[in-house]
Amino acid sequence: MSDDCIFCQILQGEAPCYHVHETRYTRTFLDIFPAAPGHCLIVTKDHYQDIFAATPESIAMVGHVSTLIAHAVKQELQCEGVGIFQLNGAAAGQTVFHYHMHVIPRNSGEDLAIHSRVPGDTGELEAMAARLHARAMSMRTED
Numbered sequence: 001m002s003d004d005c006i007f008c009q010i011l012q013g014e015a016p017c018y019h020v021h022e023t024r025y026t027r028t029f030l031d032i033f034p035a036a037p038g039h040c041l042i043v044t045k046d047h048y049q050d051i052f053a054a055t056p057e058s059i060a061m062v063g064h065v066s067t068l069i070a071h072a073v074k075q076e077l078q079c080e081g082v083g084i085f086q087l088n089g090a091a092a093g094q095t096v097f098h099y100h101m102h103v104i105p106r107n108s109g110e111d112l113a114i115h116s117r118v119p120g121d122t123g124e125l126e127a128m129a130a131r132l133h134a135r136a137m138s139m140r141t142e143d
């Protein structure tokens with residue numbers, strides 16, 4: 001837990017989020033500046049700055065959940081592809097220093113940017129989170 005970390009604040013319930021999925025080790029919620037509708041972030045429940053600080057177990061769990069979220073996103077949104085990636089260090093473009101994975105629906109012809117500066121519409125984010133949550137819940141996963 002890091003006091004000045006926005007993802008820790010979300011995990012503590014001190015800041016809102018558009019919830020999609022939860023395990024003992026991870027939370028998944030929508031990126032509020034979506035690179036595409038349905039852009040999800042999978043975050044570790046413990047605060048690790050980046051891949052160099054995170055434990056192998058937490059990294060593996062984020063990877064495991066990213067597979068589930070990729071399937072949920074693809075099935076629910078019927079996108080052509082799904083981008084899964086994460087950034088480590090400011091030099092790599094990381095902007096929130098709490099280990100996380102991006103899962104972004106992709107369709108041909110669309111901009112492949114990782115970050116957007118445009119906030120998503122709150123009503124659309126809410127509806128999207130509900131759809132992806134329901135889809136993820138309908139899929140088999142492990143603890």
Ligand code: 5GP
Nearest residue numbers: 006030031032033087093094095096097115
């Ligand atoms: P990074 O650049 O560190 O890989 O990704 C951080 C992501 O967090 C960005 O895509 C950014 O849009 C997103 N983000 C920043 N602040 C918030 C927030 O308060 N809530 C949510 N849900 N996402 C955020």
Ligand code: ZN
Nearest residue numbers: 005008047098
């Ligand atoms: Zn944190």
